[in-house]
Amino acid sequence: MLIQPWDAGLDDSEWQTWIADGHDFGLLSVNGLPGQSPTVVPTHFTSDGNDLLVHLARPNPVWQTIECDPNVTFTVIGDYAFVPGPWRAKPDTPPTDGVPTSYYAAVQFTCQAHIVDEPEAKAELLRRQMAHFQPAGDHAPVAVDEPPYGRMLPGIRGLRLAVTDVRAKFKYDDHKPVEHRTAVADHLTERAEGLDLPAARQQLRRVNRVGPWKS
Template sequence: MYLPPQFKGQRQEHAAPLMRAYPFASLISVDDAGLPYITHLPLHLEQNGDELVLLGHVARPNPHWRHLQARPQAVATFLGPHAYMSPKVYPDLARVPTWNYLAVHCTVEATLVEEPEAKDRLLKKLIGDHEPPYAEQWRGLGEDFAHKMLAGIVGFELRVTDLQCKIKINQHRPEAHAAMQAIYAAGNDNEQALALWMDRLGLNTALPDAQ
């Protein structure tokens, strides 16, 4: 993606927290016709030092797993909070509106997970992310039911080989930060999340006009 240096986020400090907070991703592969093939799905992030691995699965009828099998390199994108920004945050009138947002793009190398016990472990990690108490119910459904459900999906591990993190919150326009912070803090969920990221980046105080 287009990534000006003033909007470049850091892998550990910014990207990993974003991927965990907003795990519903877009997985993009190339299909047999050479066109993008996209599946929207939750992904579980695992970290081992600087190495990142994403875990997920698709329904077996979804051809995406076959595309990953044929062409393992893919892209996974995560979209964090985003919101409109009015030009009224500036002290002067010669300004235009924009859209602020946080996003992570990962280039990945896919490995399919087909063995039932491995798929079960993968599912339990996703359950742990979103509804840990459901793990007990899953265990209580019986082996026959579990095997039937596991046979209906194809799991995969996506090893992150490259990563871009974009944090576009008008960092390069400090004269707008105080007004923008006030508007976002009083706004909807996305806007309030951006206000928290402004705090995190130290953009929550009025600064002198940029030169």
Template sequence: MLIHPWDAGDDERSVAYLKDNQFGHLIAAGRGRDLPVVVPTQFLLRDERTIWLHLARPNPIWPAIEENPKVLLSVAGPWTYVPGKWRAESGADPSLGVPTTYYSSVQLVCHAEIVTDPEGKLEILRAQLADQEPGHGDPARMPRLLAGLLGLRLAVEEIRGKFKYDGHKDAGLRERVAAELAARGGPGDEAALRHLA
């Protein structure tokens, strides 16, 4: 993804964003394929450099990961459209303002390790459940569930963060856009306001 200097998020900001947004698209290129395999999935950020998740055994991503264990996990959102008239330079014709979309996105380049042993899969499931649904029953008591899935451990090799909120524009323009977002109150506007503040 294109990351301008004014949009770039450092690792700390990017990891904080991931902690609040643990759903993304896992992308495996495999080898010699016409298209990569893209799988929407919940994941668990274990620490700054480790991600755990599980997927069903019939998932088409497994052969692609076996061919090439380098994968990309992409997380994006929330987003909001910013009309051009809001971004027009002060004193300029509003119809000449350039529209844009505000959003956050973090991409993680990872090395994937497929987890097939029951204890390894249980460790991943227990950790995910403890994070998302504390107090849920022990997955060890659900043998059909355990047999029907495989686990993944992703070792993060590179973090690419982008926080596109007009960081290169002057404070006056950003304040005008913030006022318009607050008045509109649409999906994604509140998140954008937090970034503009």
């Protein structure tokens, strides 16, 4: 993805905090076999140190491709909003001359995929995911020899994605004047549709950190 200097993550803690703040669903992209298109799979994920953990159904078409080429990309997108042209018009121009844009946050992981097939290793992967998604522990034990999960383990395969590179983008008009960005955040808060409110929060957070853009 294209990352302009003013859209780039400010430091690693910025994207790490954003991911930890409930952004745990993304798109796994794997290269296609010769003559085939790439395959993209939407899925939840959890983190284990620097690795991402995923499990998918055994019939999923990604497995043959990953076995041939383990280089994959995992992309997480959120806090997006459409910003209409009049909100971005310069003060000395008609509102209709404003050019619309999209706001969003995105974190893209380049990874080496390692397939997890051994039953106990798959159970441990699921336990880590359940600890994240159901921390109250209101579920049956995830064990190889106990129902219901034991009999379901053969139907899935796990993926441990070893992250080799991270690219983060926070596209919220940081190159525009502070007054402009604050006014757009106000518009988003007033409209309050879809993900307008979290987009406004991201924009104001960046305003507070970046201030006036300096190249």
